[in-house]
Amino acid sequence: MSRSTSLVSADWVAENINNPKVAIIEVDEDTALYEQGHIEGASTFHWRDDLQDGLIRDLVSKEKFEALLSKSGISNDTTVILYGGNNNWFATYAFWYFKIYGHQDVRLIDGGRKLWELKALPLVKEVPARASTRYVAKERDNSIRAYRDEVIAAIGNLNIVDVRSPAEFSGELAAPAHLPQEGGQVKGHIPTSKNIPWSKAANEDGTFKSDAELKDLYTGAGVDLAKDTIAYCRIGERSAFSWFVLHELLGVTNVKNYDGSWTEYGSLVGVPVAVGA
Amino acid sequence: MRTCGATPGGPSLDGVDVTTQTIIQGVVLRDGDDGVPNGTPVGNAHVRLLDRDGEFTAELPTNGQGQFRFFAAPGTWTLVVQAPGARVEQAVDATKGIPTDLVISL
Numbered sequence: 001m002s003r004s005t006s007l008v009s010a011d012w013v014a015e016n017i018n019n020p021k022v023a024i025i026e027v028d029e030d031t032a033l034y035e036q037g038h039i040e041g042a043s044t045f046h047w048r049d050d051l052q053d054g055l056i057r058d059l060v061s062k063e064k065f066e067a068l069l070s071k072s073g074i075s076n077d078t079t080v081i082l083y084g085g086n087n088n089w090f091a092t093y094a095f096w097y098f099k100i101y102g103h104q105d106v107r108l109i110d111g112g113r114k115l116w117e118l119k120a121l122p123l124v125k126e127v128p129a130r131a132s133t134r135y136v137a138k139e140r141d142n143s144i145r146a147y148r149d150e151v152i153a154a155i156g157n158l159n160i161v162d163v164r165s166p167a168e169f170s171g172e173l174a175a176p177a178h179l180p181q182e183g184g185q186v187k188g189h190i191p192t193s194k195n196i197p198w199s200k201a202a203n204e205d206g207t208f209k210s211d212a213e214l215k216d217l218y219t220g221a222g223v224d225l226a227k228d229t230i231a232y233c234r235i236g237e238r239s240a241f242s243w244f245v246l247h248e249l250l251g252v253t254n255v256k257n258y259d260g261s262w263t264e265y266g267s268l269v270g271v272p273v274a275v276g277a
Numbered sequence: 278m279r280t281c282g283a284t285p286g287g288p289s290l291d292g293v294d295v296t297t298q299t300i301i302q303g304v305v306l307r308d309g310d311d312g313v314p315n316g317t318p319v320g321n322a323h324v325r326l327l328d329r330d331g332e333f334t335a336e337l338p339t340n341g342q343g344q345f346r347f348f349a350a351p352g353t354w355t356l357v358v359q360a361p362g363a364r365v366e367q368a369v370d371a372t373k374g375i376p377t378d379l380v381i382s383l
Contacts, residue, residue: 036321036341085338114338117321120361165334167350177301177326177335177347199333204325204359 003211006095006248008081008107010116016081017041023074023130026113027051027084027094029237037123039083039116043072043130047090047237051097057260059140065101066135073130080106087199087206088112093240095248096257100145102138108244114206144247146230146256148264151190152271159229160193161218163242164262168234169195171275175234183234184266188275190232195277196221198238201245214245225252232258232265286378288344299371301326302346303379305339305358315382318343322360322383329353358383 016022017040024042026034034044045051050068053060060068074080080098084091091108098106109116116123146154154160167173171187189195200217201209208214218225229246231239236259243257258265265271287302305324309316324345325336329352339345351373358365363383371377 030338033321033338087336114323114359117338118323118359118361165328166330166332167328167334172350173334175348177349178337179348197333204357 001248001251001253003208003249005105006107006244007110007208009110010119010121013039013081013083013109014121019079021077022079022081023072024081024083025072025094027082027090028113029084029086029090033085033113035125037125040122040124040126041128042083043128045072045094047093051094057264059097059100059259062101062137062139065097066137069135069137070133073133074135075133076104076136078105081109082106083109083112083116085113087114087202087241089198089237089241092244093237093259096144096240096243100140100142102141110208111206118205144243144256146232146258148258148260148268150256151230151232151258151260151265154228154230155190155272156192159223159225159227160190161223161229161231161239161242162189162193162195163198163231163233163239164189164195165197165199166195166277168262169193170277176238184262184264186266186273188266188273189262190265191272191274193232193274194221194223196223196242198233198241198245201242208245208249211249214250218246218250225250228254228256230256230258232261234262235259236261286344286380287346287376288340288342290376295376296374299349299351299373300346300376301349301354301356301369301371301379302344302376303356303381305343305345305360305381305383307360307363307383315380319360319383322358322363325357325359327355327357331355356381 082091174183231242233239246252246255305319305322306315320341322339326334
């Protein structure tokens with residue numbers, strides 16, 4: 001869990017496009033992006049169709065995850081390289097997902113699709129064909145996933161980090177501003193949570209800030225990193241980004257992503273809600 | 278600007294209930310290879326929406342026609358548009374029920 005084991009540069013990717021031990025996967029909110037052009041050799045996962053159960057609100061089962069990776073030609077010893085649009089939101093969600101199911105070597109492209117585009121690096125339309133495998137996932141690692149009851153129990157006790165924009169935290173907006181304004185039944189935030197937007201961890205080109213800047217970001221906002229931390233947003237993808245920063249870049253082990261996030265919490269009956277900055 | 282008969286600006290609002298939303302949208306253009314000013318839409322430019330305090334609120338890439346759309350709240354916002362070799366900032370006053378439609382030149 002460090003920058004060297006969890007993050008690769010765009011240049012590293014360009015040098016490893018034909019490395020058979022490497023599988024590059026684009027994960028987007030808007031899957032049309034992949035079809036418009038992607039990094040050579042990259043396949044794509046759809047954050048909802050491939051990574052959501054579809055019937056109940058949950059991750060896909062271990063068996064479905066194994067089938068997805070087997071079909072995609074990924075072996076247990078493959079180095080999986082993830083990237084995507086929206087400053088890697090859904091790519092970090094997929095990273096967290098790979099860790100939930102125990103994949104050993106998964107890394108993120110620093111800067112994601114945006115930096116690749118801003119550097120005018122080549123994108124292709126060819127869809128790669130990798131020979132299928134028999135992937136074997138581990139049982140879910142729930143040490144990095146928070147559920148609603150432990151979030152409620154954490155109020156006033158543990159670090160709760162709301163990584164949404166200030167306007168969503170205060171209750172002004174219900175969703176990120178590129179989406180129609182719908183989400184939980186009510187607007188606001190979990191009491192005692194600290195608003196540290198995911199975007200503060202990233203530079204304008206989408207790359208992560210330095211470790212020293214990142215540590216200052218959390219400790220400066222009053223997060224005691226010795227305590228357990230739960231990160232949440234609206235549906236759990238931006239909080240996966242902040243989970244990645246804390247857990248992978250800063251090496252803080254006691255951090256969980258609450259993927260139920262505000263769409264769950266903001267719809268619960270009888271739980272406390274705070275509004276305002 | 279070359280408009281080819283189309284209304285310059287963001288994506289079609291057909292099917293969007295504009296009365297309940299505070300919409301900021303537009304199109305990103307740059308000079309065409311043929312020298313026509315603002316002649317070419319910029320697809321996959323990255324449009325970033327900052328709130329009145331300069332805090333990041335949302336970001337999205339333009340579509341193949343160079344268009345983008347945000348659902349914001351009434352008030353003052355700043356757009357930052359990034360594309361290879363270009364970066365432009367523009368202030369916006371958004372109003373509920375009346376879409377703000379912009380043409381941004383790189």
